[in-house]
Amino acid sequence: MTNNEWIDRNRKYTLIDGDSGFSIGFAGMDFTTTDLDRMTNKFNRAYHEMAKIEVGDIKNPDEQRQVTHFTDRQNYASGKFFARVENFATAIRQGQIVGSSGKKFTAAIINGIGGSALGPQLVQFALNGPYWNEKNEEARRGNLKIYFLDNTDSAGFADVMAVVEPETTLVVTVSKSGGTLETRNNMIACEKFYAARNIDFSRHAVAVTMRDSGLWTHAASSGWLELFDMPESIGGRTSETSIVGHVPAALAGIDFQQLLAGACHMDTWTRCQDYLNNPAYMLAAMWYIAGNGKGDRNMVIVPYSDRLILLSRYLQQLIMESLGKERDLDGQLVHQGLNVFGNKGGTDAHAYIQQLNDGRDDFFITFVEVLKDAMIVPLDDKTSMGTYLHGFQEGLATALRLKSRQFINIKIEAGDAFNLGMLIALYERAVAVYAEFININAFHQPGVQAYKLAANVILRLREQLMQELMELGEFSGTAAELVGKLELTENEVEIAGLLDKAALSCPDNIISRCYNEKSGWIYTIHN
Numbered sequence: 001m002t003n004n005e006w007i008d009r010n011r012k013y014t015l016i017d018g019d020s021g022f023s024i025g026f027a028g029m030d031f032t033t034t035d036l037d038r039m040t041n042k043f044n045r046a047y048h049e050m051a052k053i054e055v056g057d058i059k060n061p062d063e064q065r066q067v068t069h070f071t072d073r074q075n076y077a078s079g080k081f082f083a084r085v086e087n088f089a090t091a092i093r094q095g096q097i098v099g100s101s102g103k104k105f106t107a108a109i110i111n112g113i114g115g116s117a118l119g120p121q122l123v124q125f126a127l128n129g130p131y132w133n134e135k136n137e138e139a140r141r142g143n144l145k146i147y148f149l150d151n152t153d154s155a156g157f158a159d160v161m162a163v164v165e166p167e168t169t170l171v172v173t174v175s176k177s178g179g180t181l182e183t184r185n186n187m188i189a190c191e192k193f194y195a196a197r198n199i200d201f202s203r204h205a206v207a208v209t210m211r212d213s214g215l216w217t218h219a220a221s222s223g224w225l226e227l228f229d230m231p232e233s234i235g236g237r238t239s240e241t242s243i244v245g246h247v248p249a250a251l252a253g254i255d256f257q258q259l260l261a262g263a264c265h266m267d268t269w270t271r272c273q274d275y276l277n278n279p280a281y282m283l284a285a286m287w288y289i290a291g292n293g294k295g296d297r298n299m300v301i302v303p304y305s306d307r308l309i310l311l312s313r314y315l316q317q318l319i320m321e322s323l324g325k326e327r328d329l330d331g332q333l334v335h336q337g338l339n340v341f342g343n344k345g346g347t348d349a350h351a352y353i354q355q356l357n358d359g360r361d362d363f364f365i366t367f368v369e370v371l372k373d374a375m376i377v378p379l380d381d382k383t384s385m386g387t388y389l390h391g392f393q394e395g396l397a398t399a400l401r402l403k404s405r406q407f408i409n410i411k412i413e414a415g416d417a418f419n420l421g422m423l424i425a426l427y428e429r430a431v432a433v434y435a436e437f438i439n440i441n442a443f444h445q446p447g448v449q450a451y452k453l454a455a456n457v458i459l460r461l462r463e464q465l466m467q468e469l470m471e472l473g474e475f476s477g478t479a480a481e482l483v484g485k486l487e488l489t490e491n492e493v494e495i496a497g498l499l500d501k502a503a504l505s506c507p508d509n510i511i512s513r514c515y516n517e518k519s520g521w522i523y524t525i526h527n
Contacts, residue, residue, distance in 0.1 A: 006401075014409075015279050017269055020262075021371075021413035022422055024279045028397065028407040029364065031289045036275070039285055039437075043275045046284070046436040050271070053432070060235075060443040061329070067443050068233040069428065070267055073241040077257050081228070081243055088226055089250035092170065093142045097225065100200035103168050106137065107145040108251045109160060111190065112174035112244075113182045114317060115236030116208075117150035119424075120248040122314040123240065126307045126420055127254050143253030144170065149190075152182040157189055166199050170225075170251070172206045174244055176236055178213025181452070187215075208247055235443055237318045238428055241421065255417045262421025270429040280429035283408070287338060287430070288437050290364050290406060294336065295323070297406075300356065301342030303368040304393045307415055311368065312342025315427060322431045322442040329439050336438050346392040357399055364406035368423070369393055372414040461491060462498050469510065475525040482523060499523050 001009070006027065014025040053059050059067040076082055091097040095104040110120055124132070124146050133145040147160045171190050175183045194201040207219035211229040219227050234242050241263045249256045270280035291297045299319065301312040324337035343351050345367070356363060373386035400407050412419040435442035468486050469475075475482065479496035483489050503513040503523065512524050 013282075015277060015282065017265075020265060020418070020422060021411075022266075022419065023409075023411045024283065024426075025409040025411075026282055026286055028401055028409065029286045029290060030404070030406050031286065035289050036285060039288070042288075042437045043281060043285075046281065046433045047273050049436045050429075050432065054271075060441060062441055062444045062446070065443070066233040067235075067238075067432075068231060069235070069238040069241065070425075072231065072234065073260050073263055074267070076242070076246075077260050082246065082257075085228065085243060085246050085250050089247075089253075092144065092251060093253075099167055099170075100203035101167050105144060105170050106168040107133075107147060107164050108170040108172055108248070109147045109149055109164065109190070110172050110174065110248045111149045111183055111186045112208075113150050113180060114321075115239050116174035116176070116180075116183070116244055117148055118237075118310075118314045118317050119240030119245050120146075121148055121150070122310045123245060123249055123254060123259065123417075123420065124252055125310050126415060127417055128252055129307060132252070141253055144251045146248060146252045149186040152185045157186060161193055166194050166197055166204070169204065170206060171201070171204055172208065172247055172251070173215060173219075174208040174247075175213070175215050176210055176230055176232075176234075176239070176244075178209040178215030178217075181455075184215075206247070208244055237321055238443075240424055258417035259421040259424075262418035263425035264421075265418070266422040266425035267429070270426065280426055280433055283426065283430040284434040284437060286364070286408060287434055291338065293438060295338040296362075298339040298341065298363040300363050300365045301340060301368070302345050302348050302365055303342075303370075304345040304389055305368070305370045305415055306344060307374075308368060308370070309344045311423070312340065315342075316340045318427055319431055321445050321448065323435060323438075323440065324447065325440045326447070327440075329441060334438070334440070336440055338434075345396070346389060349392065349396065353396060356405065357396075357403060361405060364408065365400065366408040366410060367393055367397065368410045368412070370412055370415045370419075374415065458494060458498075461494055465495055465498055466502075469525050470527065472525055473527055476522060478519055478522060496521070 009027040010025060013027045014023060016023040049059070053067050054071050056066050056068075056071075058064055088097070092105050098104055110117065112120075128146075132140065133147070147164060149156060149160055171187075173183060173187045190205075191201045194204065202223045203225060205219065205222070205224040206226045206228070207215050207224055208228045208230060209215040209219075210232055216227060216229070228243050228247060230239070230243050234244075236244070239245065241260055245259070246256050249259070270278055272278040275281040275285065287299070299315075301315055303309065303311050319338050319340050326333065326335060328334045328336070356365065369390065373384070377385035379385060379388065397407055397409065410423075412423070432442055465486075465488075472486070475485070479492055479499055482499070483492045483495050488495060499511060499513065500521070502511045510526050512526065513521050514524075516522050
């Protein structure tokens with residue numbers, strides 16, 4: 001490709017929103033106008049199916065649910081729930097609502113997993129920065145420090161509890177179903193942690209869940225400070241512009257109305273039927289063409305902004321949970337999906353760009369550049385730190401282009417709430433459009449349910465094992481010998497894993513182990 005051809009291609013395939021300055025360029029992807037023309041029927045189908053979403057048709061047929069994250073946010077900022085959340089956050093900030101000992105809240109723990117955590121984490125990190133909790137109350141303008149419990153890992157729980165003061169810490173438990181086990185575990189651990197310090201947890205607890213869920217019932221019966229209900233028609237991974245994202249943002253002083261405004265602005269742009277002028281349709285088309293409609297190329301997300309480093313983690317869930325499906329809408333076995341990974345530029349140049357530039361050609365990169373520097377940091381009379389970062393991004397794009405490696409360029413004017421809302425909405429729409437291209441349901445997650453069911457089997461096996469060990473008496477031997485004695489030989493591998501865990505973490509210390517060079521691990525049961 002000559003330089004003039006490259007210039008012409010950029011002019012033709014760069015979409016710009018003049019109002020916001022948001023731009024997205026597809027010139028670096030390997031496609032032709034003919035490739036797009038061949039997708040005309042897919043574009044038309046996607047347009048009509050997107051319209052069905054917005055008029056309230058059932059678009060999650062497996063669970064017989066509407067999909068309302070696009071439409072609900074249009075009116076959310078003017079509704080009663082928005083005002084209620086803002087008023088609650090204001091009352092917390094001003095000390096009108098206090099903890100059980102009368103002390104003003106200074107911190108909040110957001111207890112959730114998946115979409116209930118990744119969206120709030122992205123927004124908090126992107127807009128308040130990584131060192132928000134190290135700022136004093138004046139620098140935070142009275143807003144709360146924000147911590148996250150997003151797994152059922154005792155290390156994560158211990159880390160958070162080591163730095164918070166429970167008397168002045170709010171706990172916000174977020175679970176759409178109200179029964180998510182990881183979130184429930186953290187809630188129970190928090191309740192016990194507070195009770196052990198004679199603190200009334202109910203005066204420190206808030207729930208965000210569907211009305212009448214198990215969490216809702218528990219919170220209501222326990223007299224928690226506040227219960228915020230979320231709609232069944234919004235999935236966790238598309239919930240950031242709903243009350244799920246609003247409560248953590250409001251407590252941290254983030255302008256959630258601007259986030260919504262940016263998302264709605266992108267929604268308006270991506271409703272355009274002309275796919276050549278619709279950034280979500282073009283983005284989905286690039287994914288489809290690059291991956292042969294089967295996800296044959298990995299998606300690499302590289303934001304040139306430290307504060308957007310969590311964007312790749314957020315998009316991993318949004319894209320991979322939505323598109324990674326075993327069967328299509330007709331029940332055909334398809335094993336669809338898109339792998340997503342990423343880092344931040346220019347750290348990426350010292351992490352994995354060597355492979356992307358010289359190694360396997362099995363990917364495409366999406367660059368996200370923030371044009372306005374957070375601070376002008378001069379390095380000499382001619383340049384600044386931000387200019388160097390821009391140069392690194394452009395240099396990498398040029399190097400990739402000369403190697404015929406594929407990339408997309410997204411540019412936003414500032415790393416603010418409005419532009420972040422635009423990014424979130426762009427990818428939400430692109431995911432929904434791509435799902436129509438490949439005829440799958442983007443709004444359910446049967447694979448997630450499958451692992452939960454399998455985990456429950458292991459947990460029930462552990463209960464059985466521990467009960468039988470209590471009745472066994474003294475024992476010392478290998479896992480194979482133990483399962484033979486318990487008549488559980490078909491579960492030898494799983495029981496060996498349970499014994500390894502219990503030997504180091506069982507609170508009753510009834511199991512220990514030592515390694516024998518000949519026999520392997522020897523487990524001793526102490527009764």
